[in-house]
Amino acid sequence: xxxxxxxxxxxxxxxxxxxxxxxxxxxxxxxxxxxxxxxxxxxxxxxxxxxxxxxxxxxxxxxxxxxxxxxxxxxxxxxxxxxxxxxxxxxxxxxxxxxxxxxxxxxxxxxxxxxxxxxxxxxxxxxxxxxxxxxxxxxxxxxxxxxxxxxxxxxxxxxxxxxxxxxxxxxxxxxxxxxxxxxxxxxxxxxxxxxxxxxxxxxxxxxxxxxxxxxxxxxxxxxxxxxxxxxxxxxxxxxxxxxxxxxxxxxxxxxxxxxxxxxxxxxxxxxxxxxxxxxxxxxxxxxxxxxxxxxxxxxxxxxxxxxxxxxxxxxxxxxxxxxxxxxxxxxxxxxxxxxxxxxxxxxxxxxxxxxx
Amino acid sequence: xxxxxxxxxxxxxxxxxxxxxxxxxxxxxxxxxxxxxxxxxxxxxxxxxxxxxxxxxxxxxxxxxxxxxxxxxxxxxxxxxxxxxxxxxxxxxxxxxxxxxxxxxxxxxxxxxxxxxxxxxxxxxxxxxxxxxxxxxxxxxxxxxxxxxxxxxxxxxxxxxxxxxxxxxxxxxxxxxxxxxxxxxxxxxxxxxxxxxxxxxxxxxxxxxxxxxxxxxxxxxxxxxxxxxxxxxxxxxxxxxxxxxxxxxxxxxxxxxxxxxxxxxxxxxxxxxxxxxxxxxxxxxxxxxxxxxxxxxxxxxxxxxxxxxxxxxxxxxxxxxxxxxxxxxxxxxxxxxxxxxxxxxxxxxxxxxxxx
Numbered sequence: 001x002x003x004x005x006x007x008x009x010x011x012x013x014x015x016x017x018x019x020x021x022x023x024x025x026x027x028x029x030x031x032x033x034x035x036x037x038x039x040x041x042x043x044x045x046x047x048x049x050x051x052x053x054x055x056x057x058x059x060x061x062x063x064x065x066x067x068x069x070x071x072x073x074x075x076x077x078x079x080x081x082x083x084x085x086x087x088x089x090x091x092x093x094x095x096x097x098x099x100x101x102x103x104x105x106x107x108x109x110x111x112x113x114x115x116x117x118x119x120x121x122x123x124x125x126x127x128x129x130x131x132x133x134x135x136x137x138x139x140x141x142x143x144x145x146x147x148x149x150x151x152x153x154x155x156x157x158x159x160x161x162x163x164x165x166x167x168x169x170x171x172x173x174x175x176x177x178x179x180x181x182x183x184x185x186x187x188x189x190x191x192x193x194x195x196x197x198x199x200x201x202x203x204x205x206x207x208x209x210x211x212x213x214x215x216x217x218x219x220x221x222x223x224x225x226x227x228x229x230x231x232x233x234x235x236x237x238x239x240x241x242x243x244x245x246x247x248x249x250x251x252x253x254x255x256x257x258x259x260x261x262x263x264x265x266x267x268x269x270x271x272x273x274x275x276x277x278x279x280x281x282x283x284x285x286x287x288x289x290x291x292x293x294x295x296x297x298x299x300x301x302x303x304x305x306x307x308x309x310x311x312x313x314x315x316x317x318x319x320x321x322x323x324x325x326x327x328x329x330x331x332x333x334x335x336x337x338x339x340x341x342x343x344x345x346x347x348x349x350x351x352x353x354x355x356x
Numbered sequence: 357x358x359x360x361x362x363x364x365x366x367x368x369x370x371x372x373x374x375x376x377x378x379x380x381x382x383x384x385x386x387x388x389x390x391x392x393x394x395x396x397x398x399x400x401x402x403x404x405x406x407x408x409x410x411x412x413x414x415x416x417x418x419x420x421x422x423x424x425x426x427x428x429x430x431x432x433x434x435x436x437x438x439x440x441x442x443x444x445x446x447x448x449x450x451x452x453x454x455x456x457x458x459x460x461x462x463x464x465x466x467x468x469x470x471x472x473x474x475x476x477x478x479x480x481x482x483x484x485x486x487x488x489x490x491x492x493x494x495x496x497x498x499x500x501x502x503x504x505x506x507x508x509x510x511x512x513x514x515x516x517x518x519x520x521x522x523x524x525x526x527x528x529x530x531x532x533x534x535x536x537x538x539x540x541x542x543x544x545x546x547x548x549x550x551x552x553x554x555x556x557x558x559x560x561x562x563x564x565x566x567x568x569x570x571x572x573x574x575x576x577x578x579x580x581x582x583x584x585x586x587x588x589x590x591x592x593x594x595x596x597x598x599x600x601x602x603x604x605x606x607x608x609x610x611x612x613x614x615x616x617x618x619x620x621x622x623x624x625x626x627x628x629x630x631x632x633x634x635x636x637x638x639x640x641x642x643x644x645x646x647x648x649x650x651x652x653x654x655x656x657x658x659x660x661x662x663x664x665x666x667x668x669x670x671x672x673x674x675x676x677x678x679x680x681x682x683x684x685x686x687x688x689x690x691x692x693x694x695x696x697x698x699x700x701x702x703x704x705x706x707x708x709x710x711x712x
Contacts, residue, residue, distance in 0.1 A: 106532035107478050114525075115471040122463050156512060162532045169470075169525045176462035176518045 006088040008032040009261065010081070010129075012072060012120060013094030015042040017205045018135065018194060020053040022091065022254040024203075027061045029258050034085055036078075037094065038071040040112075043206055043352035052352040056203045072116035075123065082127040089131040089264055090124060091257055092117065095166070098212045099139070099310075102162035113166035114173075121177060131264040132186045133257055136171055136274065138246070138315060139164035140190060148318040151190070151274050160310045171274065178272040185270045187260040192246035192278030192317050194253045196337040197344035204344030205250070206351035215247070215337070218289055219345040222298040229300065231285050233307035238314055244282035246316035249332035249340070253277055259328035275322050279330040282316035288334070295338040296346075362444040364388040365617065366437070366485075368428060368476060369450030371398035373561045374491065374550060376409040378447065378610040380559075383417045385614050390441055392434075393450065394427040396468075399562055399708035408708040412559045428472035431479065438483040445487040445620055446480060447613055448473065451522070454568045455495070455666075458518035469522035470529075477533060486540045487620040489613055492527055492630070494548045494602070494671060495520035504674040507546070507630050516666040527630065534628040541626045543616040548602035548634030548673050550609045552693040553700035560700030561606070562707035571603070571693070574645055575701040578654040585656065587641050589663035594670055598641035602634035602672035605688035605696070609633055615684035631678050635686040638672035644690070651694040652702075 007030060013019045014035030023033050035054060043052040050058070050067045058065055070077045072094055095113045096102065102109040117134075124130065140155045142164070156168045171188055178184045195215040197204030211217040220226045234241040256277045283291075286302075293300045323329045348354040363386060369375045370391030379389050391410060399408040406414065406423045414421055422441075426433045428450055451469045452458065458465040473490075480486065496511045498520070512524045527544055534540045551571040553560030567573040576582045590597040612633045639647075642658075649656045679685045704710040 103532070104536055106529065106536050107474060107481065110470075110529050110532075111474050111478065114466075115474055118463060118466050118471055122467065125463065162529075165528050165532065169528070172521050172525070173462065173466050173518075176459070176466075176521065180460055180462050 006086045008034060008085055008087050010085070010087045010090045011035050012090065012092045013037055015039060015051045015053050015067070016093055018191070018250065018253060019091075019093040020057055020203060021198060021250045022093075022257045023057045023065060024060055024198065025251070025255050025258045026261070027063070031261070034066045034068070034081070034087070036068045036070050036081060039069055041096070041208060053203065053206070056352075060198065060200060060203065072120050073111070075119050078119060078123050079126070082123055082129065087127070087129045089133065089261055090120070090129060091133040091261070092120060093135045095135065097163060099161050099163045100212060102166070106162035109162040109166050114169050117170045118173065121173070125181075130181070130184045132174070132184070133260045133264065134170065134174060134186060134188045136188045136190045137164065137167045138190050138192045138276070138278070138317065140168045140171060143312045144315050147314060148280060148316050149276065150318040151276055151321055174272050178270065182270050184272070185264055185267075186272040187264060188272060188274040189256065189260060190274055190276050191253065192248050192276065192315070194250050195247045196249040196251065196332070196340045198251065199340050199343070201340070201343035201347045204341065204348065214245075214285060214288060215341055218292045218300055219341050221300050222292060222296045222342065223345045223349045225349060227301065229289070229302045230305040231302050232305050232311060234304045235307075236313035238284055240284050240286045242285035243311055244284050244314040244316065246278035246280065246282055247288065247334060247337055248278050248330055249337050252279075252330040252332050256322065256326065256328050259326040263326055273325070275325060276317040276319060277322055278317035278319050280317055280319035282314055283334055288338070291334050292338045292342070295335060296342045362442045364390060364441055364443050366441070366443045366446045367391050368446065368448045369393055371395060371407045371409050371423070372449055374547070374606065374609060375447075375449040376413055376559060377554060377606045378449075378613045379413045379421060380416055380554065381607070381611050381614045382617070383419070387617070390422045390424070390437070390443070392424045392426050392437060395425055397452070397564060409559065409562070412708075416554065416556060416559065428476050429467070431475050434475060434479050435482070438479055438485065443483070443485045445489065445617055446476070446485060447489040447491075447617070448476060449491045451491065453519060455517050455519045456568060458522070462518035465518040465522050470525050473526045474529065477529070481537075486537070488530070488540070488542045489616045489620065490526065490530060490542060490544045492544045492546045493520065493523045494546050494632070494634070494673065496524045496527060496546060499668045500671050503670060504636060504672050505632065506674040507632055507677055530628050534626065538626050540628075541620055542628040543620060544628060544630040545612060545616060546630055546632050547609060548604050548632065548671070550606050551603045552605040552607065552688070552696045554607065555696050555699070557696070557699035557703045560697065560704065570601075570641060570644060571697055574648045574656055575697050577656050578648060578652045578698065579701045579705045581705060583657065585645070585658045586661040587658050588661050588667060590660045592669035594640055596640050596642045599667055600638035600640045600670040600672065602636065602638055603644065603690060603693055604634050604686055605693045608686040608688050612678065612682065612684050615682040619682055629681070631681060632673040632675060633678055634673035634675050636673055636675035638670055639690055644694070647690050648694045648698070651691060652698045
């Protein structure tokens with residue numbers, strides 16, 4: 001099949017947090033989007049309806065989105081989706097992503113993330129779809145050896161959890177795949193810390209159970225779902241002793257995928273290239289809590305707790321390669337990240353399962 | 357199921373070179389052996405018969421060996437084998453092993469080696485079989501940073517092929533598995549260069565196509581199947597300029613697995629422990645060719661060719677940890693390695709498919 005002129009993109013894990021937000025600028029940029037998700041971590045819709053995040057996206061873009069409830073481990077069903085569509089490219093978001101959980105059930109993480117990716121790449125190869133954007137993570141860098149973290153920072157050293165290792169392994173598999181077949185062109189996006197929500201307030205991050213990440217936890221405290229947030233360590237060598245991270249607005253991240261896709265289609269290149277997606281600025285835990293309190297008008301209660309094993313003092317990226325190579329840079333401020341999170345959390349205090 | 361007193365061992369890939377030879381000392385040590393293999397790389401038997409290497413083993417041990425033609429990627433069939441037997445332990449030999457081929461079809465290597473291992477570990481976990489011997493490789497060390505290579509030599513750095521990376525990834529998955537569940541006890545055996553054959557001459561290495569490794573190639577030249585062997589580089593900093601490797605007799609290696617199994621059953625330990633299996637001595641390519649010529653009485657013709665990318669000058673292990681921890685050491689000499697290879701090659705010039 002000739003897919004050189006297709007503008008049809010497959011999003012694996014497209015019902016998840018990053019995937020669902022990415023649909024919007026893709027459609028606004030003229031792409032046709034097909035979403036595939038096993039809904040292991042997404043809010044299902046009513047009988048016969050698309051999952052809730054996809055329905056919300058459909059409201060925002062004003063058109064239907066094709067959705068398949070398919071697991072990447074189900075080779076035959078996956079292959080059938082490729083038979084039906086003429087994909088120009090795949091954006092591979094699907095994967096488990098809770099660092100703590102990956103230490104408890106590592107085999108599940110490796111099965112879903114690594115075996116799932118291998119299946120996907122095999123099916124892509126069989127259908128001659130050889131352009132891929134892969135959702136990797138800044139965790140592949142391990143504890144930063146220098147700051148800001150550039151793409152040439154060592155990867156794979158002393159990775160302390162199955163999540164980070166699974167992303168590192170998949171990067172390695174992609175590298176070998178590209179070395180073996182010069183028709184492949186893969187952009188590996190190493191996300192720093194995606195936060196925030198669509199500015200409409202009707203689409204956002206919907207963690208199941210206790211949030212693993214700072215921003216959704218802070219939002220749940222602000223809205224009254226949880227009494228208090230633990231801050232793990234206030235004796236780091238940072239501006240106020242709490243950990244510093246590179247938070248990135250989800251809509252900036254979503255737009256980064258569009259830039260990557262355009263590069264894949266327009267550049268006559270091949271091979272695998274890794275790119276940091278972050279703002280290049282770090283904010284401390286207390287700075288985030290403080291900004292969220294200001295924006296929401298709620299006092300966010302916190303308690304200082306012991307450091308967590310595996311946490312580092314600071315992590316933020318050198319974002320210059322994304323700018324020079326993709327022509328992309330993050331534009332939204334920490335204030336907007338907090339405002340948009342708060343709008344979503346206020347409208348949907350129980351996430352997508354909130355009765356409207 | 358209580359498997360604490362079982363002496364029944366599952367050998368994945370048990371019809372392969374290392375697997376088939378290992379059955380013999382296992383049975384001699386009182387173990388009951390069940391072999392599982394997908395026969396992707398082994399000589400099939402006649403209709404209704406066990407594969408040829410297993411039949412040969414049965415002749416040598418004088419009793420039948422239970423065999424299943426099952427692929428590790430077939431979760432349900434694998435699970436059924438575990439339902440039928442009360443395994444104390446698994447020795448996981450199964451995997452693709454041709455370094456060069458892994459650069460050409462990496463996805464196949466990752467699928468078979470990594471996804472296959474993840475499936476196996478999941479089925480083991482579900483059946484409460486948590487003792488494992490894993491066939492790893494000295495290739496996880498990459499280019500040696502010092503010699504002899506101890507187990508604390510860095511692993512995973514600058515691995516140049518999918519074979520080595522797949523073994524390194526599986527080691528990483530095993531490490532996480534053991535960290536997540538303290539009931540697991542895994543011995544990772546990092547093989548150096550297994551060569552030779554059973555001294556009977558009726559069981560040996562049966563490579564399909566052009567041999568990837570030195571010894572079977574030399575043997576095929578000696579027996580007249582091939583005219584000449586290429587020696588890749590004679591300007592290395594070694595005794596005679598040709599590459600030096602740590603060759604290990606297959607029966608020594610087989611016995612190393614018995615020692616590992618006994619350790620798993622008798623030691624009250626847990627976690628994952630990596631052990632080098634080698635002699636601790638290096639021999640050059642020309643030393644091997646010379647010894648083979650002496651032993652076989654055949655002049656083995658060779659030609660000096662360019663160095664191959666990815667080859668290092670010398671690689672040999674520090675074998676002391678295997679001795680102290682397992683009570684195992686290699687006993688057989690290079691002369692015995694060549695003699696036994698030659699006996700096998702003379703009796704079976706076309707390998708197992710030789711018409712007898």
